[in-house]
Amino acid sequence: MQKLKERFSLIKNVVLVLSGKGGVGKSSVSAVLATTLVNSGFRVGILDLDITGPNIPRIMGAVEQKILQTEKGWSPVYLDFEKKLGLISIGFLISKKDAVIWRGPRKHVMIKQFLQDVNWGELDYLIIDTPPGTSDEHISLVEVLHQAIPTSTLEANLSKLRIIAEEETLEEKTKLGAIIVTTPQEVALIDIKKEINFCKKVNLEIIGLVENMSGFLCPNCEEIHEIFSSGGGINLAKSLSINFLCKIPIDQRLVEICDRDGVRVLIDESSDKNNLRKPIRDSF
Numbered sequence: 001m002q003k004l005k006e007r008f009s010l011i012k013n014v015v016l017v018l019s020g021k022g023g024v025g026k027s028s029v030s031a032v033l034a035t036t037l038v039n040s041g042f043r044v045g046i047l048d049l050d051i052t053g054p055n056i057p058r059i060m061g062a063v064e065q066k067i068l069q070t071e072k073g074w075s076p077v078y079l080d081f082e083k084k085l086g087l088i089s090i091g092f093l094i095s096k097k098d099a100v101i102w103r104g105p106r107k108h109v110m111i112k113q114f115l116q117d118v119n120w121g122e123l124d125y126l127i128i129d130t131p132p133g134t135s136d137e138h139i140s141l142v143e144v145l146h147q148a149i150p151t152s153t154l155e156a157n158l159s160k161l162r163i164i165a166e167e168e169t170l171e172e173k174t175k176l177g178a179i180i181v182t183t184p185q186e187v188a189l190i191d192i193k194k195e196i197n198f199c200k201k202v203n204l205e206i207i208g209l210v211e212n213m214s215g216f217l218c219p220n221c222e223e224i225h226e227i228f229s230s231g232g233g234i235n236l237a238k239s240l241s242i243n244f245l246c247k248i249p250i251d252q253r254l255v256e257i258c259d260r261d262g263v264r265v266l267i268d269e270s271s272d273k274n275n276l277r278k279p280i281r282d283s284f
């Protein structure tokens with residue numbers, strides 16, 4: 001327990017990325033968010049706990065990489081020279097076949113181990129890519145995070161968790177919150193309500209909603225065409241009083257990047273450590 005608390009005392013913000021169902025782009029959003037934060041001068045870790053489909057290694061272009069065991073714990077895979085973006089994925093350790101047959105208690109132990117044994121060092125953001133829906137894994141994850149992050153901090157921050165990350169607004173204690181990813185279709189939006197209820201039940205602050213695959217960015221005319229119904233995410237966010245963070249269109253370049261070298265190529269290696277820190281909402 002002490003070790004867990006020590007690890008998390010070095011991490012300023014923990015962001016869970018949730019979605020009502022698979023395939024809506026939760027991992028892609030996690031990957032793009034992480035690289036955007038790195039390019040804004042932050043130290044970031046991605047923890048891929050999506051047992052149902054740990055896609056982060058493929059999306060980031062790190063499939064061949066291995067996690068190393070060191071004296072201080074598991075060492076993340078670093079994707080840039082300055083080690084500003086570290087990556088741990090369940091996909092590095094287990095085969096898909098194994099993950100499917102794992103039962104609850106074993107998953108719980110594994111999640112705890114991931115949170116406790118990875119040596120991230122100091123991080124501005126730890127982005128956790130979770131399985132789709134709300135499962136036992138989510139409950140285990142939030143339980144362990146509540147143990148890792150002192151309750152008083154959570155209570156103190158519940159009403160004022162911010163996504164603004166300017167240095168002067170960062171408080172010393174870890175902030176915990178969730179970003180929910182959806183697509184504009186009605187069926188995905190219905191699932192989102194379950195996510196929101198889950199967050200409320202487990203006392204997890206909702207940072208906001210991202211609507212992915214919201215229209216199609218035409219490579220010829222560079223305009224966004226609404227191919228599904230639109231406005232569902234923003235209306236839902238309004239009706240449930242949660243922040244609407246942004247819309248992301250279907251962009252063929254993202255698929256090409258993932259198929260070729262991975263989202264790691266978006267990391268600006270020349271980005272200055274003292275880069276002006278921007279609010280996530282603007283940079284995302």
Ligand code: ADP
Pocket residue numbers: 019021022023024025026027028029053055212213248249250251252254255258
């Ligand atoms: P999830 O994590 O929700 O299962 P992924 O992030 O793995 O979803 O995305 C599923 C597929 O959709 C991937 O092939 C990914 O490249 C693609 N994808 C996701 N978001 C977009 C987008 N905005 N534009 C184009 N393709 C996307």
